[in-house]
Amino acid sequence: MAAAAVLAIALGTMAHQAAHVVVGAMAGGRPTLVTSTGFEGYWSGLRNAGVLALGASGSLAHGILALAGWLVFRRGVRAPTTGTAVGWILFVTNAWIPTAYLTVSPVLGAGDWMPVLDRFRQLGPMRASAAVTGLFVAAQLWKGTVQTLARLVGNGAADARAARARSITRWAWAAGGLVAVLAAVRDPAGPVHAVPIAAAATFGSTWPILLAARAVAGAPVPGAPLRLERSIPVIVLAVVSMVVLVAYFGPGVRLD
Secondary structure: OHHHHHHHHHHHHHHHHHHHHHHHHHOOOEEEEEOOOOEEEEOOOOOHHHHHHHHHHHHHHHHHHHHHHHHHHHOOOOOOEHHHHHHHHHHHHHHHHHHHHHHHHHHHOOOOOHHHHOOOOOHHHHHHHHHHHHHHHHHHHHHHHHHHHHHHHEOOOHHHHHHHHHHHHHHHHHHHHHHHHHHHOOOOOOHHHHHHHHHHHHHHHHOHHHHHHHHOOOOOOOOOEOEOOOOHHHHHHHHHHHHHHHHHHOOOEEOO
């Protein structure tokens, strides 16, 4: 589960930042640097559509990964295995992160969505609308998180199902956040600036999965209990993705 979470967060982080850079360049900007916590470049020439695409691209990348995880997860809901668990972690982590961005960015006045919202004359109402939309999405995602986690842990006694859910969510939350923080330590902006960003984007965004584990004991589902086995391919992929994230995206990749 730790390897699955590392894989999910590392892929999500790299896809998020790479999407910003690629879309920004396609829209007419000139990216100069990409790291695990952000990107830099010259964007003054972007029109409104380009700014919207640049701001939304990171969340869209997370959404694509979340959809891929959900498709993998749903194939094994009645007989959940290691693959089902990997799909679930890929789904929930990459769904909660952009949901948190949409909710928190307008409230704090910083982050991916503010360059988009700044283009509107009625900035205050737009920020409020975006935050409310984020809260609505979060409420729906919360229901989906509880339901899918219940299906992941599978059938069995209530205490056994609850124990499985706690183990899965704790490993996913802790390991995913730690790999993001580890990469941020090497950020050229310095750890004082980068580590809080990485921690907020992972620990701060995915904590609802810990609460979801408390709700599955009372939600029995049909089918077999989760059959979780160690997967060497998942561990190898996790190690490779972690090395790329920490060794390359951590200190940053120059693009100019």
